[in-house]
Amino acid sequence: MKKLYIIAILFILSAGSLFGFDVTVPNEVPSYKDLAVSLNLEAGLKIDEARFYLLPERKDVPQFAKFAEEKGKWTVVIPFEYLKGDELIYYVQIRTDKGEVRRFPELGTKKARLVTDTVAPALVLSSPEAKTLLTGQEQMVIFGIKDESEISSFSILYKNKPLTKSAVIQDTLTFFITPSKEKSGEATVEINVTDSFGNATKEVITFALEKGAEPFFSAEADYVGSLEAEYSLVMGESANTLDLPTFLADMQHDVTLDYELGGSVGVKAGPLRIKLSGFLADDLSVFDIPAAFPNSHIADFQNIMNLWHPWNFANEFDYAGEVPRKFYNENQFLARVSLFDPILSYSFGDQKLSYQKETIKDFEFRGTAVSVNTPFLDLTVAKGLSDLGLYQSAWPQNFFGLQVGIGFFDYWWLQTNVNFISSLQGRYDDIAASGVSAIGTLYDLGAVKPEESLVFGLNTGSKNKFFNLSLGMGLTLYTDDATGILDIDTLASDINSAFGFDISPYLGYVDTVNGIFPVFDYFPLTTGLTAAAVSRDLWGITYGGNLEIPLLGIEGWFHKTDGAYKSLGAAVDTDVLDWGAAWEKSIKDYDIFLSYNWLKDNIPDILFNDILPLFGMDSSADPSEYDISNISHIVDLSVGTPTMGNFGNLLFTYTFDWTDTNANALAAKITDDAVAAAAIMGSTYNDGTMTNTAGLKWKSGRLKFGKFIATLGAATEDSYILKRKVDGAVSGASEWDFSYALDGSLQYDRYKVNAGFEHEWSTKAGSDSINKYDLKFSLLKSFFDTLSLAVSFDQTYVASSLEDISLGGVFSVGKRFGILSANASAEVGYFNSMVDNTQDTLTASVTVTGGISF
Known part of the structure; x- marks a missing residue:
């Protein structure tokens, strides 16, 4: 019996030699590299042809490649494009010089596992x-x-x-x-x-x-052009109803044009540079074209004629004989001349300006700017319109800004800036004399109140390879009602009569300054200023700084801004005191973020509460419940893992938020009125909470199963909320907020499906429980560039009762032919409330667009 086993084993081991040949293919074949296969022939065996056959997955018809002979060696290279799926299934066939056909293996096929690339480039x-x-x-x-x-x-x-x-x-x-x-x-x-x-x-x-x-001389030119037309049909937007005839009768059509046409040219000759650019652009309904053209272009021309002369202030404030702008557009033009750029430059047209993040930041205006920029001195003067105005809707808004700074490259700098941003009402003297704004009458602004503001800023800092430091402060004088213009002579007489202080001898100095620069045209004296000053709403202050140490990934900050601070030239968070620190670092491909933030809202007037007390001028008014501020201690932590092959990556987040109030400190300031102190302690503003929120997100890598490619994802975010006190009384009540989401995609060849599910609920009495389902089908690499269908279904429960459902669907298709493009979409929405039928809606829309761009 042992002899039979030995004979069988020897037969199997010598099978290749019995066939007279075999091939060298490893058990694991990289699917991202060409596969080189060599034919091993038995000594003395001569062949005329050899073929390597491979069977693509789920196909019975094999493909083959012929071996080539060179210097007695037969080889073939299989391009990696053919190595698809999880396995390489193959066999080899030869024809000897005697016409005999042999096969390896003699029956069936051989297999090798295909492995994918998991290493990033x-x-x-x-x-x-x-x-x-x-x-x-x-x-x-x-x-x-x-x-x-x-x-x-x-x-x-x-x-x-x-x-x-x-x-x-x-x-x-x-x-x-x-x-x-x-x-x-x-x-x-x-x-x-x-x-x-x-x-x-x-x-x-x-x-x-x-x-x-x-080069001493150079020139450049560029252009852009595009035109897109869009037709839209909307149904069911005007009334809430599920009645089909009413829905079909509620139909709105519109056709809009979106166009842009323009170009730029630039010339450089030695230190001199000149650049001109102009663009006509707009996005408007074709039904508005008769009214918009040529009105908005005439208004643009009027702006240019009013603003082109840098110091002709009379022309800038005179709109006599002009037509009011009834439509905004996106037209832009700019002329810029520089010498030893950027040392000296002059620009006129539509431009953007930044002085300081608290005062003027990414501020767009139409007008003039002159700039001197050297490593040791910065000087910028700019003026123009920051809002072009709109008939019966908005005042034209005037702007003047001056910035002066000194420094040594970026190693240290100190700069200050002063800016006027106010509604353009006209010449101060004319309005004071007549009591009427000609521009307000021209634009028929009626109840739209003009506003005015003065913004002052101071900033210093240093930027070097060790740290970046920036310190800044801002002061604003602002009123949202600048209608009542005060005559300065009358104002001086009233002050003398009321307080016995005669300022009229000093008005000559005011006239001298006003003759050089018309301050009151940009920032007129108004009753709104005096009213805001009395109510302490006129002035606003902000100050703070940032410190960054890039090498360590550390950042720290301190910012304090009262509620009255308002710059029309920058977006600044107001009524807040914010300080903290953050650390962000990548350690062995793990992204780690940790921060602490101390926040306080309802900031009292900084001038009267922080600055004047330094000079012995303290405010003695007792606090009230309206002075209560929320104080929050917030800790954020997040850890993100590197991508780990098919598993993907994880992101863990945690937030701790302890919020209390300053009610105890305010009540302690009242020593002679127990009732007032008790009102503060028992105020509805005196609440305290502690919130712990943790989240976990997972996103898989691309999972391949033959021709199937899948991705998976999951996320959860859960919070525990403890109400420490409510209306000043100890509570101890608590609640949980839960949420989780699942998503995934599956692609087969050109077909792709994305699915998602979200669920949110809470232990709070009467809270909503929400389910959201999303499904999207896409056809890839088809004749169309985009072809997709998306549907959504949402449910809202209160307790176990269904509150409402909503259903939506969007079909989109798009194609681009070189410079031509076409897109179409159809959207349907359905909302059904189980408790209020007046909220039921059925909506639909169809949008078709076509365009050309070059």
């Missing part, structure tokens, strides 16, 4: 080796790519804009960049690369900048 800088670039010159940057598979997509961003002159050829990434001058002396490029298996790499590369030699 790596980038290695090849050129420039020194990581330096020259400003103002186009240069080529080359990166080597280390990756097992091929690159499927990439993007390169510089200043958040893509660099289009770029390409990936084999294992090399190349792009062209023209760095501009930067105060930091560095240019930062973000590179995103994804391979064919979805492994992605994001790298931020910083290049040191050096001054490059520029």
Whole structure:
């Protein structure tokens, strides 16, 4: 019996030699590399042809590739594009020189496991080796790519804009960049690369900048043009109803045009640069075209004629004989002349300005700006319109700003700025004499109140390789009702009569200043200013600073702003005291964030409560319940894991929020009125809570099962809320808020389905329990660029009773033909309330767009 076993084993081991040949294929084959296969022939065996057959998954018809003979060796290379699925199923067939056909294996097929690429691409800088670039010159940057598979997509961003002159050829990434001058002396490029298996790499590369030699003369030109027409049909928007005839009768049509046409030209000759740009752009209904054209363009021309002369203030404030603007548009023009840019520059037109984040930040206006910018001195003067005005809706808004700063590059700076931003009512003297604003009459503004503001800022700081420090403060004088213009002579007489203080001898100095610069035209004396001063709503103050230590990932801040602070030139959080610190770092590809934040709202007037007491002028008024502030201690923690193959990544978040009030401190200030102190302690504003919130998010990698590609995701966020006190009384009541979400996608060939589910509920009595279902089907790589159908279904329960349901669906299709594009969508919405039928709605819309762009 043992002899039979030995004979069987020897037969199996020598099967290849019995056939006279075999092939070398490993048990695990990378599906992202070409497969080289060699034919091993028995000595003396001669063949005329050899074929390598492979069977694609779920297909019975094999594909084959022929072996090639070179110097007595037979080899074939199978392109990786054919290595799809989980297994390589193959067999080999040869024909000898005697015409005999042999097969390996003789029966059936052989198999090898196909393995995928799980390693993200790596980038290695090849050129420039020194990581330096020259400003103002186009240069080529080359990166080597280390990756097992091929690159499927990439993007390169510089200043958040893509660099289009770029390409990936084999294992090399190349792009062209023209760095501009930067105060930091560095240019930062973000590179995103994804391979064919979805492994992605994001790298931020910083290049040191050096001054490059520029040609004495150069010229450039660019243009843009686009036109898009959109037809929309909306039904069921006017009335809440499920009645079908009413729904069909409630129909609204509109056709809108969205266009942009323009260009820019620039010329440089030595230190002189000139750049002109102009764009006509708008987005409006075709039914408004007869009224909008040429009204808005005439209004633009009027603006140019009023503003083009930098110091002709009389012309700037005179709208006599003009037509009011009845439509806004997006037209823009700009002329800029610079000498030794950016040392000296003059610009006129539509532009953006930033002085300080508390005063003027990303402020858009139409007008003039003159700037001197050296490493040691900064000076900017700007004036124009920050709002062009709109008939019966908005006042034109005037702007004048002056910034002066000194410093030493970015290592240290100190700057101050003063700005007037007010509704443009006309010349102060004319309005004071007549009591009427001609511009208000022209624009028929009626009950729309003009506003005026003065914004002053001071800022200092330092930026170096060790830390970034910025300290700043702002002061605003603001009123939202500047209708009552006060005559300065009458005001002086009233002050003398009421207080016995004669200021008329000093009015000559005011007239001198006003003759040089018309301060009262930009910031007129009004009854609104005096009323706001009496109520302490006139002045607002903010101050604070930021410290950042990039090497350690540490940031700290302190900001205090009272409720009266309002700058019309910057978005600033008001009525808040905010200080804290944060630490953000990546440790072994784990992203860690930790912060502490101390917040207080309802900030009392800083001038009377912080500044004047320093000089012995304290406010003696007792506090009330309206002075109660919420004080919050907030701790945030988040930990994100690196992507771990198919498992993906995790993100853990935790927030601790302890909120109390200053009621005890306020009540302690009242020593002679127990009732007033008790009113503060028992106020409805005197609440305290403690909230713990934890969240966990999981997102899988791309899971491949043959031709199926799937992704999975899950998230949960849960809170425990303890009410420590309610209306000043100890409570101890608590509640839980829960939520979780599941999502996933499944793609087969060109077909993709995304699904999601969310559930939110709470232990609080009478709270809602909400279920949300979402499903989306997409057809990829079809004739259309986009083809999808999305549906949603939501349910709201109170206790166990169904409160309402809503159902929605959107179908979208789009196609681009070079410079032409076309898109269409249809949307349906249904809402049914079980407790209030007047809330029931049935809506539908159809939108069709077509356009051209170049």
